[in-house]
Amino acid sequence: MEDQAKGLRDLINKNKILQNSKFITIASGKGGVGKTNFSVNFAYSLANFFKKRVLLIDADIGMANIHILLNTDPSKTLKNLFNGENIENILVNRYGFDALLGFSGIDSISQMDEFSISSLINSLEEISYRYDYIIIDTGAGIDDKIASFLRASSRSYIITTPEPTALMDAYALIKSIYNIYGYNNFKIVINMAKSKEEAFNTFNKLKISANKFLGIDLEMIGYLPLTQNLKKCVKKKEIITKLFPNDPFSLEMKKISAIEAEEPMDKQNINFWEKVFDFLGQKRKK
Ligand SMILES: Nc1ncnc2c1ncn2[C@@H]1O[C@H](COP(=O)(O)OP(=O)(O)OP(=O)(O)O)[C@@H](O)[C@H]1O
């Protein structure tokens, strides 16, 4: 009987390894630099231009707003999941990808008991293996939750703008995650660039500081131009890569997605959700 159970477990684990998904956390340090617009358009681009199976998660707990950009029903959120509802009822399918929406207000994870955390992890694990990509949009700042997602991710995209304050906060985020946890798998996106030259100059400042003071070699995965079309889209609750596919923003987004789509699958993230909740200080019930 025990052998049978072990056999089944091995089979499940084997399938999980074969279908391994990439977990990418999007963070910035400073607020308002374009994380959410990046996440939504990245999900759209990977799903529609590269035929990837994508799950987008709004982990900006308390200040969630992906549902606004997706112009979708805000009643199905992670809060329902924390309260024990079946994950299948909460998944939202929009524009060719799935989303787990966040909610506004106080977070209830801290009030969950071990058993609820354990079933939450199980349901997140069960659905994660369906996707090639799980993209996690986080909030501004550096807190334990953001650090947990960053540390557990295959790679993390750090979004900054050319503004010195945004650049300083991006550096501070990279520095603390590296100094505290030794994690250094960052890719940089320069958003709201007025020119390619400005984007490269901005990236070089960050690269030089990270190299000189931390000994980390940073890579820029791409840059996104400042565009009025993006602002128009936000007002209309539309997404730019869909509404203006030929806008320079959308074309650059497609380049970033093409680079990402070429990256090999990662084997290190088999227990992503377990790691996230362990890092948060919540031990999974065995
Ligand atoms: N490339 C761009 N061109 C023009 N405007 C932009 C661009 N990127 C972002 N913005 C503007 O910045 C605003 C904030 O973007 P977004 O909500 O994606 O930032 P955020 O980093 O997720 O913010 P928060 O830290 O509050 O979660 C957008 O509503 C838009 O007006």
Ligand SMILES: [Mg+2]
């Ligand atoms: Mg946001």
